[in-house]
Amino acid sequence: MTARPASLAALPIGGSAVVCRVRGDRAVVRRLLEVGLVPGTKVTMRRIAPLGDPIELRVRNFALSIRRSEALGIDIE
Amino acid sequence: MTPVAPVVLVAGNPNSGKSTLFNALTGSRARVANYPGVTVDRISAPLTTKDGRIIELVDLPGTYSLSARSREEQIAVDALLGRGLPAPRAVVVVVDAAALGRALFLVIEVLATGVPVVMALNMSDEAARDGIAIDTARLAAMTGAEVVRTVATRGEGTAALAAAIAHAAARPASDAPFLDRPDALNLDIAELEAAILEERVLDRPGAARAWATWLLLSLDDQGGDDLVGIPPRLRTLTLAIRDRAAAAGRNVDLEIISSSYRRVDTLVDAVVRRSPGTSRSLTDRLDSVLTHRFAGGVVFAVVMMLVFQALFSWSEPAIASIESRVAGVQALVTAAMPPGPLTDLLVDGVIAGVGNVVVFVPQIGLLFLFIGLLEDSGYLARVAFVIDRLMRSVGLHGRAFVPMLSGFSCAVPAVMATRTIESRTDRLLTMLVLPLMSCSARLPVYVLVTATVLAPGARAGVFSAGAVLLFAMYMLSVAAALAAAAVLRRTVLKGPGATLVLELPPYRLPSVRVLIFNVWQRVRSFLVDAGTVIMALTIVLWALLSYPKAPAGTGPGDELRQSFAGRLGHAIEPAIAPLGFDWRIGVGIIGAFTAREVFVSTLAIVFDIESADAVNEPLRDALRAATWPDGRRLMTPLTGVSLMVFFVLACQCMSTIAVVRRESGTWRWPIFMFAYMTALAYGASLFVYQVGSRLGLGIG
Numbered sequence: 001m002t003a004r005p006a007s008l009a010a011l012p013i014g015g016s017a018v019v020c021r022v023r024g025d026r027a028v029v030r031r032l033l034e035v036g037l038v039p040g041t042k043v044t045m046r047r048i049a050p051l052g053d054p055i056e057l058r059v060r061n062f063a064l065s066i067r068r069s070e071a072l073g074i075d076i077e
Numbered sequence: 078m079t080p081v082a083p084v085v086l087v088a089g090n091p092n093s094g095k096s097t098l099f100n101a102l103t104g105s106r107a108r109v110a111n112y113p114g115v116t117v118d119r120i121s122a123p124l125t126t127k128d129g130r131i132i133e134l135v136d137l138p139g140t141y142s143l144s145a146r147s148r149e150e151q152i153a154v155d156a157l158l159g160r161g162l163p164a165p166r167a168v169v170v171v172v173d174a175a176a177l178g179r180a181l182f183l184v185i186e187v188l189a190t191g192v193p194v195v196m197a198l199n200m201s202d203e204a205a206r207d208g209i210a211i212d213t214a215r216l217a218a219m220t221g222a223e224v225v226r227t228v229a230t231r232g233e234g235t236a237a238l239a240a241a242i243a244h245a246a247a248r249p250a251s252d253a254p255f256l257d258r259p260d261a262l263n264l265d266i267a268e269l270e271a272a273i274l275e276e277r278v279l280d281r282p283g284a285a286r287a288w289a290t291w292l293l294l295s296l297d298d299q300g301g302d303d304l305v306g307i308p309p310r311l312r313t314l315t316l317a318i319r320d321r322a323a324a325a326g327r328n329v330d331l332e333i334i335s336s337s338y339r340r341v342d343t344l345v346d347a348v349v350r351r352s353p354g355t356s357r358s359l360t361d362r363l364d365s366v367l368t369h370r371f372a373g374g375v376v377f378a379v380v381m382m383l384v385f386q387a388l389f390s391w392s393e394p395a396i397a398s399i400e401s402r403v404a405g406v407q408a409l410v411t412a413a414m415p416p417g418p419l420t421d422l423l424v425d426g427v428i429a430g431v432g433n434v435v436v437f438v439p440q441i442g443l444l445f446l447f448i449g450l451l452e453d454s455g456y457l458a459r460v461a462f463v464i465d466r467l468m469r470s471v472g473l474h475g476r477a478f479v480p481m482l483s484g485f486s487c488a489v490p491a492v493m494a495t496r497t498i499e500s501r502t503d504r505l506l507t508m509l510v511l512p513l514m515s516c517s518a519r520l521p522v523y524v525l526v527t528a529t530v531l532a533p534g535a536r537a538g539v540f541s542a543g544a545v546l547l548f549a550m551y552m553l554s555v556a557a558a559l560a561a562a563a564v565l566r567r568t569v570l571k572g573p574g575a576t577l578v579l580e581l582p583p584y585r586l587p588s589v590r591v592l593i594f595n596v597w598q599r600v601r602s603f604l605v606d607a608g609t610v611i612m613a614l615t616i617v618l619w620a621l622l623s624y625p626k627a628p629a630g631t632g633p634g635d636e637l638r639q640s641f642a643g644r645l646g647h648a649i650e651p652a653i654a655p656l657g658f659d660w661r662i663g664v665g666i667i668g669a670f671t672a673r674e675v676f677v678s679t680l681a682i683v684f685d686i687e688s689a690d691a692v693n694e695p696l697r698d699a700l701r702a703a704t705w706p707d708g709r710r711l712m713t714p715l716t717g718v719s720l721m722v723f724f725v726l727a728c729q730c731m732s733t734i735a736v737v738r739r740e741s742g743t744w745r746w747p748i749f750m751f752a753y754m755t756a757l758a759y760g761a762s763l764f765v766y767q768v769g770s771r772l773g774l775g776i777g
Contacts, residue, residue: 026330027146028576030294033334034142035578036179041338050370051466054475054577060178061209063360063581065462067469070576 009055009071011045017076018042024073036060037074082123082133084163085242086156088187089171090180091139092455092582094199097591098171098229099136102239107136109598112152112162118598126243132166134242141179143186144294146302147501154291157190158284160306167193167245169238174204174211174226175583177349181341184222189255189290189337191283193245194222197238201226203583208352216348221251230588252283258336261327265318266290269311276308293319293329360455360583367459377463380456381482384447388440388486389517395439403432421623422616430615433671434608437489437732438600444483444490445599446592451479452497453587458579465577471559472566474503475577481507481558484514488733489607492740493599506570508740509750510561512733515554515725518673522724523547525677529700530717546721554725557757569749603736610735618671618731621645622679634685642667643683656723656762657716657770659705669729676724715774719766727758 011017019041022029036059037043046063047056054067089095100107103122110119120136137153145151156162168187172180188194198204198211217224223241227234258266269289270282279285292315296302322329366372407424414420451457457479465475473481476498483491491511498504527543535542620641627636637643646664653663661683668679677696684699703711728734728751737747 022331026298030144030330030334031576031578033331034144034182035580036182036338038331038335038338040342047364047368049368049462049466050373051463053466053469054462054579056368056462056581060176062173062176062179063583065458065577065579065581067465067577070578 005075005077007072008043008045008057008074008076009068011043011076013045013048016042016044019074020077021075022073023075024070028070029073032066032070032074035064037064043076081163082131083166083246084133084135085124085167085169085246086135086137086165087169087171088137088153088157088183089139089197089199090141090173090183090580092580093139093171093173093180094229095139095171096136096595097588098197098199098227098235098238099134100588100591100594101229101232101235103134107594109601117149117152118602120598124239124242127240128243130243132242132246134169135165140183142183143291145291145304146295146297148303148305149501151295151304154288154295155306157187157192158279158288160279165192167195167242167248169195169197169242170222171197171199171227171229174198174201175207175209177209177211178341178345181344182337184220185256185337185340186287188220188222190287191251191253191255191281193248193250194220195238195241195245196220196222196224197227197234198224199227199229201234202228202231207358210350210352212348212350216344219344219347230586250281250283252281254286256336256340259332261322261325262329262332262336265293265322265329269293269314269318272311272314276311278308278311290333294333358583363584364459364581367456368462373459373463377460380451380460381479384444384479385482385485387443387447388483388490392439392443392486396436399432399436399439403428403435418626422619425623426616426619427612429619430612433615433732434604434611437487437603440487441490441493441600441603442596444486444494445596448479448494448497449592449595450587453585453592455582455584457497458581461577461579462581465579469577471563473507473562474498474500475579477503477507481511481514484511484516484558487516487518488512488514488730489603489736492733492736493603495740500576502570505741505746506562506565508737509565509570509746509753510558512728512730512737512750512754513554513558513561513726515551516673518730519550519724521674522669522676523550523721525680525696525700526712526717526721529697529712530714546718550721550725553722557726561753561757602739606739607732607735610738611732614731614735615671618642618668622668632685633682637664637679637682655767656759657713657719657766658723659703659711661703662711662720666723666727666729669724670731672732673724673729676729715766715769718769719762722765723758723762725758726754726761728754 005020008017019037020039022032022037041059044058045055046058049055054065055071057064057066087095087099103124107120107122111117112119117138122134124132124134126132135156137156140150140153143154143157145154157165157168159165170184170187172184184194184196196216198213204211213224213226223245225234225238225241227238266286266289269292270285273279273285273288274282279288292307292311295304296312296315298316298319319329367376407428410424410428411420414423448457451460460478461475464478468475468477479497480491480494483494488511492508495504495507498507527546531542537545622637622640622642624641627639642664645667646660649663650660661680664683665676665680669676681696684696686695686699700712705711734747734751737750738744741747
């Protein structure tokens with residue numbers, strides 16, 4: 001049924017999911033992996049900035065902010 | 078000769094309290110130097126162990142990982158492996174105890190080099206409050222590192238940490254493989270490790286293995302990195318291994334990082350106990366206000382206004398006092414010494430030069446005090462979070478907001494403030510466009526010009542014409558800065574890396590000691606590095622404006638008119654006449670290179686007016702009466718607008734150039750900045766004056 005994986009950008013506020021893949025430019029992907037968004041990691045959507053972007057995530061017990069454009073490249077399940 | 082003290086590095090994530098801990102360990106004996114070839118401060122301080130040995134503690138820049146794209150980021154791995162720098166005996170990794178799940182990643186990367194490690198579980202009081210308990214004995218047993226709990230802000234655990242450092246520094250480095258990695262990756266790393274040992278870049282197998290991993294993770298396939306000290310053979314081999322892995326459907330980056338994080342997760346599962354049901358934290362409650370759609374915007378505006386107000390008004394008394402003191406010293410020296418070229422050099426060159434440097438200190442000090450407060454309290458990250466959407470639309474980083482805003486006050490401290498931006502591309506972009514923001518030194522020029530060309534009480538609708546013109550200049554400066562950012566991002570500074578990966582640290586009370594140390598460090602680095610350039614340029618400009626000497630008995634006006642600068646003014650007149658400027662304005666523009674407000678006093682000398690300021694009547698009258706040789710009026714309203722536009726856009730400031738040279742580490746970028754801003758200013762003024770003249774606006 002769920003052939004297409006959902007993107008982290010689509011997670012509602014307060015919702016949690018597990019990262020399954022990070023796509024995009026190599027430098028960006030490496031950066032996201034290094035701060036802990038490796039496949040298998042649990043993320044929670046915490047907040048959206050007043051102007052609609054960026055977003056605030058809770059991952060590995062710290063608050064991480066990334067832009068929607070990067071969140072779109074993070075597949076979750 | 079005294080033997081060189083053994084080096085112990087202090088590494089850690091940003092916001093881990095690393096600097097506070099470094100300060101608590103060493104007192105205020107820190108020395109600041111530069112790493113060779115890059116503009117990264119190398120902060121070091123001696124640490125005396127219980128048995129009287131001296132260890133040199135070196136504070137590494139805060140980082141989440143060791144991988145690198147730029148030479149600045151490469152410092153960390155070079156320092157760790159002792160490439161071109163003394164090899165460390167041990168490494169202290171400062172860890173935010175509440176976020177072990179992320180912080181241990183750096184610990185693992187450091188452990189993989191085989192150098193003995195001391196883990197400082199910092200802010201362990203905060204972690205305890207959040208209901209996080211850490212089994213330190215087990216963590217030590219599982220990693221082979223010494224583990225010490227610390228609360229740097231209160232100095233807790235520093236004695237134990239010092240003892241652990243002394244102990245670790247006496248241990249040998251290990252060459253045993255540390256991480257469990259996929260077989261294919263292990264083979265790749267082993268192949269590269271062998272080549273590194275063959276090339277004799279490193280001689281310890283553990284170090285070579287760590288460097289091999291680093292090369293695989295850091296080198297860019299397209300050669301888009303600017304990493305140095307990598308033999309061509311190793312670069313080629315690294316890229317070949319990466320290609321081979323990619324062809325086999327493997328992702329080397331993912332394999333390396335994932336295997337480290339697997340180890341992190343194993344450790345966290347084993348040593349961290351969380352008590353459930355802790356109440357919503359203070360940070361969470363604060364954030365629901367401070368990043369709220371409306372309340373957050375209001376707080377943001379108030380805080381930014383406060384910073385602005387401080388730079389604009391609070392620094393004013395200090396600046397005035399410095400200026401009057403410099404004038405006092407100049408008068409004293411003039412009176413005490415016989416008149417002559419030496420006295421002139423001393424008074425108008427050297428003392429004026431010192432004044433030109435010191436005068437920036439109040440603004441730099443205040444700005445870094447505020448930035449330190451905002452950064453260490455955690456609010457600066459929220460500023461970036463709130464404003465990033467707007468900044469991104471022109472290709473700037475959210476963290477560029479505070480430097481850009483400070484640009485309204487003065488570009489010099491603002492350029493220094495770009496250091497809070499992590500990526501070099503984002504930082505360069507910000508410092509190249511920020512001098513377009515209309516700084517306070519342009520104000521006297523605007524005031525003089527509007528007062529000269531506008532009839533008193535002239536109105537534009539309900540507003541005074543002067544206010545409308547002034548407002549238009551500020552709008553022009555913002556629009557120009559944003560447009561320049563958008564253009565440079567797409568041309569000179571294009572490419573990826575313009576991402577936002579921002580930690581929002583918990584709100585914390587800043588440490589006064591660290592704050593003061595950081596402010597002093599910025600001021601010191603400005604005085605030493607940018608100050609010397611500003612001083613030298615002051616003397617050069619003084620010489621241009623005073624030589625060759627006129628015969629004795631001529632007035633200052635004649636002296637200036639026949640000086641190099643006066644002649645230069647005449648020489649450039651054909652070039653600036655299409656902008657509506659004659660040679661006298663040209664001389665003013667040359668003089669304004671010392672600082673924009675000097676335009677006013679230089680013009681006063683050209684027009685033979687004794688001591689003038691922007692609101693001085695005689696200077697305005699002289700300017701109003703000035704004509705071209707053919708009798709046309711010089712300062713028409715159109716010339717005024719053209720001149721103001723020129724001052725908005727031109728890089729008329731040697732101090733800005735000096736500080737961009739300091740912060741970018743090369744002359745390339747300040748020269749580029751000067752060239753593009755001058756071209757922009759010339760083009761815009763030419764457009765204003767020529768189009769205006771065609772439309773008949775300049776007549777009268």
